[in-house]
Amino acid sequence: ILNVEQSPQSLHVQEGDSTNFTCSFPSSNFYALHWYRWETAKSPEALFVMTLNGDEKKKGRISATLNTKEGYSYLYIKGSQPEDSATYLCASYQAGTALIFGKGTTLSVSS
């Protein structure tokens, strides 16, 4: 089972700050990279699915980039709001395996 690493483990920012998280994964046999947002007392919710090297996705103030050759992805949040407080999970799928999750980055945004 492959290792998916996320950093930092937790992050506390002020409202209006922009922030980013890192997800690293094995670059061999790469197939897809997922990002999810998991709010307290809710279920994880899919943000992005990326497959191509250089892929960039955007949803509102949240965007993500993917580098499959070096095995990393960044998630960016522009102008953080308190409602962005959640745990952000990335998950990697290598061909022939399963969707494996990192431990997540917990973001707390203060107003």
Add this chain to the structure above:
Amino acid sequence: KAGVTQTPRYLIKTRGQQVTLSCSPISGHRSVSWYQQTPGQGLQFLFEYFSETQRNKGNFPGRFSGRQFSNSRSEMNVSTLELGDSALYLCASSVTGTELFGYTFGSGTRLTVV
């Protein structure tokens, strides 16, 4: 459109007992994956089913088993429960299981073993 339904939501069992958890995926989704979440750990992969066949299995002991029915509903069974099995168990469904589509998660079953 109904989401992923997991039952029961909460469960308390005694060590040594067995338990069965159920997951009904979104209509039309043929892939169901199961994950375990314990404090300090991420989502640990248990197994994945696609069209009634187990495609992948994580590093869990044989006490953990599952199956998928022809209507794509899935069950997970844990026999001879241990205290360490206390966790949130999440299932997720996807359209084809090719991981090109995001997973839709259920609300989870919170299992407490005493």
